Every structure is written in C-alpha cells, then in structure tokens.
Amino acid sequence: METIRLVYPVEGGDLIEAGEASSKMKLTLKKLGLPQDVIRRASICMYEGEINMVIHADGGQAEVEVEMDQIVIRMIDSGPGIPDVEQAMQEGYSTAGSTARELGFGAGMGLPNMKRYSDEMTIDTEVGKGTTVTVKIKIPQ
Amino acid sequence: MAMRHSVVLDSRRCRGCTSCIKCCPTEAIRVRGCKATILPDRCIDCGECIRICPHKAIKSVGDSLDVLGGYDYCVALPEPALYGQFHHLDNIDIVLNALLKIGFHKVYEVAKAAEMLSDFERQCISADPASVSPLISASCPTVLRLIRMRFPKLMGHVACTILPMELAAILARREAERETGLPPEKIGVFAIVPCSSKVTAARESEGLRHPVLNGAFAIRDIYLRLLSPMKHLDSVEPILSSGIIGMGWASCGGESAARLRERCVAVDGINNVIRMLEEIEDGRLPEADFLELSACTQGCVGGCFTVENPYAAKMRLKSLMKGQPVSRNRFLFEGTDRDIVRRDKELQYLPTFVLDQDLGAALSKQLRIQELESHLPGLHCGSCGAPSCHAFAEDVILGRASEDDCIFKVRERMRSMAGKEEADDYLPPPFRRRQAEPTKR
Numbered sequence: 001m002e003t004i005r006l007v008y009p010v011e012g013g014d015l016i017e018a019g020e021a022s023s024k025m026k027l028t029l030k031k032l033g034l035p036q037d038v039i040r041r042a043s044i045c046m047y048e049g050e051i052n053m054v055i056h057a058d059g060g061q062a063e064v065e066v067e068m069d070q071i072v073i074r075m076i077d078s079g080p081g082i083p084d085v086e087q088a089m090q091e092g093y094s095t096a097g098s099t100a101r102e103l104g105f106g107a108g109m110g111l112p113n114m115k116r117y118s119d120e121m122t123i124d125t126e127v128g129k130g131t132t133v134t135v136k137i138k139i140p141q
Numbered sequence: 142m143a144m145r146h147s148v149v150l151d152s153r154r155c156r157g158c159t160s161c162i163k164c165c166p167t168e169a170i171r172v173r174g175c176k177a178t179i180l181p182d183r184c185i186d187c188g189e190c191i192r193i194c195p196h197k198a199i200k201s202v203g204d205s206l207d208v209l210g211g212y213d214y215c216v217a218l219p220e221p222a223l224y225g226q227f228h229h230l231d232n233i234d235i236v237l238n239a240l241l242k243i244g245f246h247k248v249y250e251v252a253k254a255a256e257m258l259s260d261f262e263r264q265c266i267s268a269d270p271a272s273v274s275p276l277i278s279a280s281c282p283t284v285l286r287l288i289r290m291r292f293p294k295l296m297g298h299v300a301c302t303i304l305p306m307e308l309a310a311i312l313a314r315r316e317a318e319r320e321t322g323l324p325p326e327k328i329g330v331f332a333i334v335p336c337s338s339k340v341t342a343a344r345e346s347e348g349l350r351h352p353v354l355n356g357a358f359a360i361r362d363i364y365l366r367l368l369s370p371m372k373h374l375d376s377v378e379p380i381l382s383s384g385i386i387g388m389g390w391a392s393c394g395g396e397s398a399a400r401l402r403e404r405c406v407a408v409d410g411i412n413n414v415i416r417m418l419e420e421i422e423d424g425r426l427p428e429a430d431f432l433e434l435s436a437c438t439q440g441c442v443g444g445c446f447t448v449e450n451p452y453a454a455k456m457r458l459k460s461l462m463k464g465q466p467v468s469r470n471r472f473l474f475e476g477t478d479r480d481i482v483r484r485d486k487e488l489q490y491l492p493t494f495v496l497d498q499d500l501g502a503a504l505s506k507q508l509r510i511q512e513l514e515s516h517l518p519g520l521h522c523g524s525c526g527a528p529s530c531h532a533f534a535e536d537v538i539l540g541r542a543s544e545d546d547c548i549f550k551v552r553e554r555m556r557s558m559a560g561k562e563e564a565d566d567y568l569p570p571p572f573r574r575r576q577a578e579p580t581k582r
Contacts, residue, residue, distance in 0.1 A: 002504045004511070023419055032503045033495035034295045037229070043423055068501060 004032075004066040010050050010075075012059025015103055021062045032066065037137055041117040042071050045135045048110045049075035055100045056080065057131065071137045072121075078130035084121050088089035089115065146184050147201045147340035149192065152176050152532040154198035159523035161190040165407040166411050167290065167493075171536070172526035182493045185286040186338040187411050187436045188445035201337030201445060203359030206366075209244045212329030212355070214321050216313045216513045217245035218306055221252040221383070221391035222441040224361050224461055225454030227371070233461055235371050242370035242479075243363075247320075248380050251332065252387030253470050255305035257384050259399035260472040261482050262302070266403065273298050275406070275421065280304060282342040283436035284414055285488065293490040294420045298432075301483045303348045304330040304340060305390060308482055310353040319410055329355040333363050335391075336437060336443030338524060348484030359446040384468040392455045393440030396433045401428040409443070411436045418549035435485075496539070518549045541580040 006028060008021035015020070029039045046062060053060040057079020061094045065072040082088045089096075089111050096106025115121045118135035125131040157175035162168075168185035170190060177190075177199065190199045209215050217240045224233050237248045279285060279300040288295050291439045302308075317328045332343055334357045343357035343545035387397030397405030406429045408417045414434045420426050437443035442458065443451030474481055496510075497503040510531075517530040536542035544550055569570040 002501070002508055004507050019423070019425075022423070026419075026422075028507065030291070031494050032494050032507055033492060033498060033500065040422075047423060066504065066507075068504065072571055075512060 002067075006064040006066070008062045008064075010053050010059045010062055012054055012057070014116075015051070015100065016038075017104060018050045018054045019047055020101055021050055025062075029066070029071075032070065033073075034066075034098060034139060038071065038137055042073065042137050044116045044117045046073055046075075049073065049133055049135075051105055052110045052133070053077045053079070054095045055096050055105060060130075063084055069139050069141065072087070073118075073135050073137075075133045076130070077132075081127035081129055081131055082123065082125040083127050088123075137141075145341065145344050146179070146181060146186055147203070147337040147344075148179065148186055148188065148465070149200055149201060149202060150177055150179060151198045152198045155194075156196055156198070157526075158195065159526070160193050160195055160527040162526070163521075164189045164193045165289055165306055165528065166415060167287070168528050168532050170528070171541070172275045172523075175393040180558050181303055182491070183281050183290070185290065185436075186336075186341045187283045187287075188337050189411060191337070191445045201340065201359070201361055202335065203340050203446065204331070204343075204356035206244060206358065208356050209329065209331070213327040214247070214317055215245045216247045216249050216317055216330045217330070218249050218251050218309045218313060218330060218354075219363075220306060220339075220360070220441060221250070221255070221388040222444060222447060222454065223333055223363070224388065225391060225456075225458035226360060226364055227267050227446045227482075228456070230457070230461065232377065234377050234379055234383050235374060236367060238374050238377050239370040240363075242374070243366045244333075247313070247317060249309055249316065249330075250381070250383045250387070251306045251309045252383035252390065254309035254312060254387075255390040255396075256383055256387035256399075256468050256470040257472045258302055258305055258308060258482060259390075259396070260468070260470065261479075262300070262400060263578040264472060266400065274528060275426065275432045276300055276555075277421075278431070278433045279348065279484075280390070281338070281431075281435050282398055283336075283338040283411070284434045285347045286338075286491070287411075287414070288418065289488055289491045290493050291415070292422055293492075294422055295418060296335055296463045296488045296490065298421070299488060303346070303482060303484055304339070304342060306334065306343070307346060307349060307353050311481060314353070331355055332357045333360055333580060334358070335360050335441045335447050337445055338436065339444075341553070347488065348486065350486050361446050361448055362445070363447050371416070381465075382469055384466040384470070385462045386468045387470065388458060388462055388465070391441045392451075392457055393433060395440065397431060400431055404428060405431040405433060407433040407435075409440055412440050496535075509538045513537060513544070516550075517547060520549075522548075524548045 026043045034090055045060045057077035060077030060084035063074040091112045092108040094106045100106045120136040122134045148353045155176045157172045159172050162170045167183045169180045170177050240248050279302050313330050340357045343354040346352050386399045392411035394407040397407045406451050408414050439451035441453055442454040496506045513535040514531055518528050521529040525533045537544050
C-alpha cells in the first residue's frame with residue numbers, strides 16, 4: 001500500500017511562526033482530495049502539537065504519513081518529557097510559562113484537543129529525553 | 142463549460158519573461174514556447190498578472206461600447222469606485238450626467254444597491270444572530286472563486302447575498318421596464334466596473350443561474366469618454382441617490398462599516414486574503430463576526446481597471462462623501478420579495494487542485510511528485526515555465542510538462558554522458574556551485 005511521508009521541522013522559541021507545518025500539510029492534504037472534515041481534524045491536531053513543541057520542548061519534528069485509510073501524525077521532540085501524562089491530559093492543566101500565557105497560549109487544551117479531534121492518540125514520553133505524541137485520523141472509505 | 146475569463150494574453154507582446162508566473166496566487170500561468178499561457182480552470186481573475194507584466198501583454202478586456210447599439214434603452218450601473226477617479230471633482234452628479242451623454246439613457250448607481258444590501262444585512266443581524274461565524278462577505282467575485290477552489294470548507298460561511306452590481310441590474314431593469322414599457326430584450330443594463338473579475342462575473346455569475354447584466358465596461362474605457370462631456374454639460378440634473386454607506390463599498394472596510402455594531406475584519410490584497418482564509422479555516426479568529434475580503438489593494442478602488450492609484454482614489458471618494466447623508470436607501474422588500482438579494486444557486490466546490498478524484502491514484506501521484514521534487518534544485522528559477530519546482534513536479538506527473546524542461550535536469554544528463562564531474566561552466570553565475578575568485582587589479 002502506498003504511503004506518503006511528509007516531514008516538517010518545527011522551530012523552537014517562535015510561537016508566532018507556529019502553525020507553518022500545519023498550513024503546509026493542509027495544502028498537501030487538499031491536493032489529495034481528502035474529505036474536508038479529515039483535513040480539518042488533522043490540521044487542528046498538528047497545530048496543537050506544534051504549539052506544544054514550541055512552548056515546552058524548544059521545537060522538534062512533525063512527521064505525517066498518509067495512507068488510504070488513515071493519517072498518522074507524529075510530533076517528535078527531545079524536550080523535558082511529561083512526568084504525569086494523566087495530569088497533562090486534563091483540560092485546563094498547563095505548565096506553560098508566563099510568556100506563552102501572555103500570548104494567549106497555555107490554556108491547557110492542547111493535548112485534550114488532539115485527543116478530541118483524532119481517532120487514536122498515544123503519548124510516549126520519558127522525563128529528560130523527550131516526547132512523541134502520535135495521533136491517528138481515520139479516513140472514511 | 143470552461144469559464145469565459147476576461148484576463149487574456151496578447152501573444153505579440155508577451156516575451157515569455159516569467160514575471161507573471163510567480164505572482165499568480167493560484168499558480169495558473171505557465172510559459173510555453175516563449176509565451177505565457179493561462180490555465181483557465183485555475184484563473185480567478187484577480188488581475189495580479191496584469192499589474193506585474195512589464196510588457197503589458199496580459200490584459201483584461203471589458204465589453205466594447207458598441208454593444209449599446211443592440212438595445213433601444215441602455216442603463217449605466219456605475220460602481221462607486223468610478224467617482225474617485227477624477228481630479229478636482231466636487232460633484233458626483235457631473236459624472237452621472239456625463240454618462241447620459243455617451244450613449245446611456247439612464248443611470249442606476251451600484252452604490253444605491255449596495256446601500257440596500259447593507260440595510261438588508263443589518264436587518265438580518267438584528268433578526269437572528271449569525272448561525273455561522275464569522276460570516277464572509279460575498280462582494281468580491283475573485284474571493285468567491287478562490288474560496289470555491291482552495292477553501293471549500295468555508296463555502297458555508299459566505300453570505301447568501303448577490304453582488305451589489307447584480308442587485309442594481311435587477312432593480313434597474315424593473316424600473317426601466319416600468320418607465321419605458323419596452324420589452325425586456327430592448328433594454329440593456331451595463332455595469333461600469335473596476336476589475337476584470339466583475340467583467341467575468343457579469344458573464345457568468347457566482348450566485349445567479351442566469352446572468353442579469355448585458356455587459357460590463359472597464360472604468361478605464363469609460364473614463365476617457367467621460368472627460369470631455371463632463372466639461373461641457375449644459376445643466377447638471379440631480380441624479381445622485383446614494384449616501385456615504387453605499388459609496389463606502391468602493392474601498393475595503395466600507396461594507397464592514399455599514400454593519401455597525403459587529404466585530405468586522407476588513408482585509409485587502411489577494412495574498413493577505415489567502416492568509417486570513419487559512420487562519421479562519423483553522424478556527425484561529427473566533428472573535429470576528431464578519432470578514433470583508435477584497436482581492437485588490439484598498440478594495441475596489443484598487444481594481445486593475447481603475448485609472449487613479451487606489452490611495453488617491455480613496456481620498457477623493459472620502460472628500461466627495463463629505464456633506465452627503467449617511468444612507469439614502471432602505472431595503473423595504475417584504476415576504477418572498479426579500480429573496481431578490483439572495484443567490485439562487487449554491488457555491489460549488491471547484492476541485493482544481495486535487496491531483497486525482499481517486500484517493501489511491503492521488504496518493505501515488507503525490508508520491509511521484511515528492512520523489513521528483515527531491516531531485517530538483519529548489520531554486521524556483523522559472524526556466525521550465527512553472528512558478529516553482531513543486532509546481533513543475535506536479536506538471537510533469539500530471540502530464541503538463543516533461544522532466545527535460547528543467548534545465549538542471551538536462552545538464553545533469555549531459556554531465557553524466559560527458560563523464561565530467563563539474564559542469565559549472567554551463568551555468569550562469571547565480572547557479573554555480575563554486576564562485577570564481579574576484580580578479581585583482
């Protein structure tokens with residue numbers, strides 16, 4: 001089965017530029033003619049993931065795989081890791097610093113939103129090593 | 142049916158310089174055989190290529206005034222952007238009266254229809270809070286085509302209304318039929334428009350199944366004909382029947398201003414519009430109620446058919462508005478008559494950018510495009526005639542170009558045949574890997 005792989009570096013420290021990767025991915029997904037709803041969910045997940053990586057991990061890499069029946073998005077960083085995943089998944093919980101909060105980020109909705117808009121989500125994390133958040137979005141046949 | 146665009150290429154003037162291919166927001170132009178060609182499915186009539194062409198080879202043509210001869214009674218529908226084109230004009234009625242000297246029998250201002258649309262919109266706002274947010278203005282046909290092509294998800298956000306010039310055409314025709322008693326085919330209604338996009342829209346409406354205009358003339362063409370009659374009017378009849386709100390539609394922000402209490406964002410310039418639509422698509426501007434989007438800088442006063450620069454035209458319009466009433470027209474239709482301002486067809490998605498309707502085929506094309514693109518230089522030099530290496534890769538895979546159209550690909554092949562490692566000698570300086578030492582004097 002054919003798989004499209006798209007890789008986007010996410011620059012750390014620049015909240016203003018965050019969203020670049022999701023815009024670029026969206027353009028490709030549109031060209032593939034995927035359903036609007038799938039594109040919307042994928043780009044929301046990607047955008048939230050990008051913001052997370054910029055705020056918490058000084059950037060990282062976004063990898064996307066598009067297959068016939070699903071889109072897999074991996075947000076990979078080598079940041080501080082998440083000590084308590086269950087807590088991090090709670091709506092409204094955030095460890096974002098004051099700079100990010102002043103800019104209107106850090107509402108504690110990043111991971112919960114990624115979960116809400118995807119069909120499957122897994123978090124692999126190790127404190128001090130980094131985090132990989134993987135979301136899958138099914139493409140209705 | 143292919144769209145009848147009003148942007149056309151004069152191939153005698155075109156020298157294939159590739160200036161236009163990069164400014165096109167929908168990547169609709171390719172250079173082939175030393176001439177630019179427009180992919181009609183992709184053109185949104187924004188006029189960017191017309192503005193940038195150094196040889197004035199890309200043009201837009203309004204209809205010829207000769208068509209007036211085909212009708213017994215002709216109504217001019219001037220867009221308010223026309224008023225801002227004249228030096229030292231202090232009375233809009235001079236322009237409107239002069240229109241009656243160049244072949245028109247009656248004037249019906251588009252600004253008047255715009256004012257009714259504004260009133261209709263205000264009535265809608267107070268009747269029920271918007272079901273979709275933000276609502277997107279339906280007043281720029283280029284933006285509508287852009288949304289249909291690139292932002293289909295947002296089609297549901299677009300206001301249900303027709304263009305001001307279309308409403309003006311419907312009302313002007315009714316009035317003319319009543320006043321003259323002539324059969325409909327003897328009456329012609331013609332818009333005087335600031336841009337190529339509205340000429341196309343007059344031929345093929347975005348919102349109406351049947352066109353309501355008999356033609357559209359470029360402000361530029363009408364402007365020259367008006368100058369002399371404007372100087373030699375015996376008397377100036379009061380024709381002006383629009384106020385500040387209606388005339389305000391000529392510049393970006395005018396339509397928003399008429400919505401009074403709403404939070405509106407007014408965006409001008411096609412690239413700014415694209416960026417804004419991307420943000421809206423991702424839900425990143427939740428606080429906005431209304432988006433006014435104009436493809437041209439400063440709105441219609443910046444259209445490619447105007448004479449004056451957009452900023453000067455805007456300033457003049459502002460001074461012409463001074464002392465005018467805020468609004469002179471209400472939207473007073475009742476019951477089903479209210480539908481007169483509504484589209485009678487839905488916006489249709491134009492899947493122009495989709496690689497293939499079949500997902501499997503699209504995936505395999507995308508794979509081949511990425512593979513080819515990874516071997517291209519990424520300089521976007523335009524020598525292949527496509528705006529970027531990515532667009533070129535797409536062209537090759539979709540059968541619109543051959544891999545050998547890339548000068549770097551050909552050079553690579555020549556090098557492998559000649560067995561040489563370095564072929565910098567064949568390349569112009571910007572592309573040489575090794576820079577020659579500057580010669581010392």
